[in-house]
Amino acid sequence: MKAVILAGGKGTRIAEETAVRPKPMVEIGGRPLLWHIMKSYSHYGVNDFVICCGYLGHKIKEYFLNYSYQNADLTVDLESGAVTIHQSNVEPWRVTLVDTGQDTLTGGRVGRIASYVRNDPYFCMTYGDGVSDVDIGRLITFHEGHGRKATVTATTPLARFGALDMDGDAVTRFVEKPHNEAGYINGGYFVLAPSVLDLIEGDDTVFEKGPLETLAAEGELMAFRHDGFWQPMDTLRDKDHLEEMWAAGAPWKSW
Numbered sequence: 001m002k003a004v005i006l007a008g009g010k011g012t013r014i015a016e017e018t019a020v021r022p023k024p025m026v027e028i029g030g031r032p033l034l035w036h037i038m039k040s041y042s043h044y045g046v047n048d049f050v051i052c053c054g055y056l057g058h059k060i061k062e063y064f065l066n067y068s069y070q071n072a073d074l075t076v077d078l079e080s081g082a083v084t085i086h087q088s089n090v091e092p093w094r095v096t097l098v099d100t101g102q103d104t105l106t107g108g109r110v111g112r113i114a115s116y117v118r119n120d121p122y123f124c125m126t127y128g129d130g131v132s133d134v135d136i137g138r139l140i141t142f143h144e145g146h147g148r149k150a151t152v153t154a155t156t157p158l159a160r161f162g163a164l165d166m167d168g169d170a171v172t173r174f175v176e177k178p179h180n181e182a183g184y185i186n187g188g189y190f191v192l193a194p195s196v197l198d199l200i201e202g203d204d205t206v207f208e209k210g211p212l213e214t215l216a217a218e219g220e221l222m223a224f225r226h227d228g229f230w231q232p233m234d235t236l237r238d239k240d241h242l243e244e245m246w247a248a249g250a251p252w253k254s255w
Contacts, residue, residue, distance in 0.1 A: 001048065001140070002117055003041045006109055007034060007128035008054020008100050016236050022056045024128030025063065026239060029246035032063065033233060036131050036252065038093065043255045044136040046124060047093050050116045052100040052109040061097050107205030114197045126188040130232035131242070131252040134189050134224075142224045143191035150196055150215045154223040155187030155230040184223065186212075187230050 011023030018026065024034035038049060053060050072088040096116055100109040110125065117123040122143060124136070134153055143151040186208065199211040215221035229251040233239050245251060 001046050001123065002050055002120060003038075003046045003048070003124040003126070004050045004052065004110065004113060004117065005034065005037060005126060005128045006052050006106060007060060008052050008057065008102075008104065008109055009129070010055045011129065013234050014236055014239060017239065018055075020056075021059050022054075022128075023233070025056075025059055026233065028131075028233075028239070028242045029250070033131065033242075034060070034128050037126065037128060039091070039255045040131070040134075040252065041124065041136060042091055042093065044140075046136065047091070049093060050096045050098060050113050050123075051128075052113055053097055054100055054102055054104060054109070057097070057099055064095050064097060101203060104203040105206050107200045107207035107209075107211055108203035110207055111197060111200035111202070111205065114194075114200075118194050118197065120194060122191055122193050125190040125192055127232075129234070130188065130230065132187065132189065132226065132230040133228045133252045133254060134187070134226045134230070136189070139189060139224050140191055143222070146222050148222050149193040149220040150212075151191040151222050151224050152212070153187040153189035153226050154184035155226045156184055157187075157230060157232075184225065187226060189224075189226075 005024070007022060007024040009023055011018035014023060014026065017023070024037075025032045027033070028036060034051070041047075041049070051060060068085065068088060068090055069083070071090050073086040075084040075086065077083075098113050098116070100112040104112065124140070132153075132155070139151065139153060196211060196215065199214050200207070201210065205211065212221060231238065231242060231252070233242060
């Protein structure tokens with residue numbers, strides 16, 4: 001089974017980091033956010049990845065081209081140029097890196113990798129800028145059980161500020177950064193049938209509009225409820241928060 005990861009956006013709201021690297025390559029705990037997402041999938045046996053590259057996509061390609069060497073003991077014969085790998089500590093991943101365009105929108109990026117997933121019964125797909133402890137094994141089983149074309153993970157994000165319940169001017173309840181009580185939102189971590197690709201018209205297709213709206217209207221979109229940890233990395237503040245959580249034990253770390 002394959003996992004498609006959208007990794008082509010510019011990440012303008014975290015420009016302090018993304019001026020020199022794609023947003024999914026911003027590091028948490030010394031590893032790119034993209035690596036953290038892939039480790040989560042790998043924990044559940046999904047080791048075949050299709051990465052949708054775009055903005056500074058060569059940085060992602062360079063990372064994986066050098067990955068084996070960077071995670072191994074080496075002998076380099078400088079005269080001949082031969083490299084001997086003595087001991088390697090790499091994951092059993094197969095990574096397909098696809099240039100999906102600089103300005104292509106989310107649906108368009110998925111459309112551009114159609115040939116890599118078209119013959120699969122279904123595939124996973126998520127965004128390259130957030131982490132979660134979602135049980136991907138249960139997510140896939142849920143998708144297999146309902147028989148519809150698409151599954152989206154529905155999550156309730158943490159509020160950015162403490163919540164107050166008030167009676168007049170008196171505070172009756174204070175909750176520091178509670179889960180959003182307004183309802184569920186799109187948390188990514190999709191499972192999709194290849195027929196969903198037929199709803200993508202071109203590079204300008206926003207996946208969250210045309211395709212998802214159509215699937216919902218036709219009764220072909222199901223929600224997998226996830227009430228656990230979920231955190232996007234939209235700003236430098238989010239990045240610093242994830243760094244703090246990584247140092248304290250990383251609630252998304254399932255491996």
